[in-house]
Every structure is written in structure tokens, then in C-alpha cells.
Amino acid sequence: MHTRTRLRLTAAAASTLLIAGAVASTAASAAPAAQAAPATALVTNARIAGHCTFDRIVIDVKGSLPPTTVKRVSVLRYDASGKKVPLAGKRFLEIKLSPAAAHNAAGKNVYKGPRLTRPNLPKLKGFALTGDFEGVVTFGAAFNSRPDYTTKRLHNPERFVLDISHRNTC
Numbered sequence: 001m002h003t004r005t006r007l008r009l010t011a012a013a014a015s016t017l018l019i020a021g022a023v024a025s026t027a028a029s030a031a032p033a034a035q036a037a038p039a040t041a042l043v044t045n046a047r048i049a050g051h052c053t054f055d056r057i058v059i060d061v062k063g064s065l066p067p068t069t070v071k072r073v074s075v076l077r078y079d080a081s082g083k084k085v086p087l088a089g090k091r092f093l094e095i096k097l098s099p100a101a102a103h104n105a106a107g108k109n110v111y112k113g114p115r116l117t118r119p120n121l122p123k124l125k126g127f128a129l130t131g132d133f134e135g136v137v138t139f140g141a142a143f144n145s146r147p148d149y150t151t152k153r154l155h156n157p158e159r160f161v162l163d164i165s166h167r168n169t170c
Contacts, residue, residue, distance in 0.1 A: 043100050124143065127142070
């Protein structure tokens, strides 16, 4: 084989390898974007109301409603600082939404609901936003006695509902 022919073949092979590498690199870098995690849900509001046989907490979310847990805790603390939440009560529930945020990507608060309130409903005696930290939004609810509750996930608009039963007050 002549030197020129060998050089042309080498150049052609090198070009093909470069193009194939560029295509593979582009495909590889695009793959994570296609499989990226869904946008973080934004917690925009919380509402509290008393009804004849239950007190209700509704947490409004913009975006898909994230997984939400409710658990009994012995004390309510603010996330990150660990300081005790100043709500009177003997029993407490912690409500966690994750992944979620109460602020947008620019760091501006989008949550417009109560930060700390003492509604004095038949069962619910206090409610507070206790955290918006590292992709978790946390609320606390205070009661004088053990709360019996049910939860619902409602859509259009997205919201999480916590109903706390009590004797009929109507």
C-alpha cells in the first residue's frame, strides 16, 4: 500500500472514531437529563378549619404531590436548628413532605400559610411550619389528647388533607 493511501485510510478511520465518540458523548450527556428527577413540589399554603366531627389541615402543593408521612412525636422541633416549637400540647404530629420546598429556585418564599398558629379548635390546639430544609417541608400539629386521624391525597389542585376526629360539636 502506498503511503498516501495509508494516510488517507488512517485519517478516515480517525474521523470516524471522532464522530462516533462525539455522538456517544452527546447521547451519554443527554441520557441523565431524560431520566432527571421530577421537579421538586412547592408547598404554597396550609389551611386549618373546624367541622362538626373533625378538625382539618389542608396543605396545598404546586406540582406533583410528593410522598407525605405523618407520625406521632413526643416534641416538635424546628428542622435544622433543633429548637423546640413553642406550641402548648401534650401530643404532637409531625407531617413531612419530601421531596418538597417552600421556596423557589431563587430562594424566594412561596409558602403563604401560617408559620405558627394556635387555632383552639376542638382537637387541634396548635399548628406550625417547622421546616423547609434540604428538600423536606415539615409541619407540626399540637393536641391536648391523643389524636385519631385519617389522611387523603387530593388532586386538581394538589393537596394533602389530615382530618382529626372529635366528638360532635354541632
